[in-house]
């Protein structure tokens with residue numbers, strides 16, 4: 001009588017296949033993976049803005065008629081305020097979309113003025129930026145002179 005190796009002990013081939021697959025995934029994502037966390041942040045911010053915009057529209061419908069004049073006035077003030085907010089959000093939304101677009105084209109994180117790579121901490125702090133800190137400072141100085 002001879003003992004044969006137990007069938008459920010031969011697991012090593014499957015483990016080998018799995019680790020190869022895992023390695024391939026890491027390789028594929030390593031190029032875009034550099035900004036994966038920032039991309040997630042941007043997408044989250046984008047969703048939040050859109051959700052809030054949706055809520056704003058619902059509120060607006062309830063503000064159509066006011067029997068009291070002072071209520072009407074404050075409602076208009078509220079509306080002006082929310083319109084200003086919306087304008088700012090719309091602009092931010094555009095910047096977020098552009099940043100995500102640059103990620104897709106592998107252009108993200110490159111200063112559009114000097115074409116140097118923007119340092120990661122700056123991108124993390126201000127993900128929608130298209131300028132490195134030097135060029136941003138220069139641009140701000142130029143704007144001051146123009147005014």
Ligand SMILES: [Zn+2]
Nearest residue numbers: 111114132135
């Ligand atoms: Zn620059």
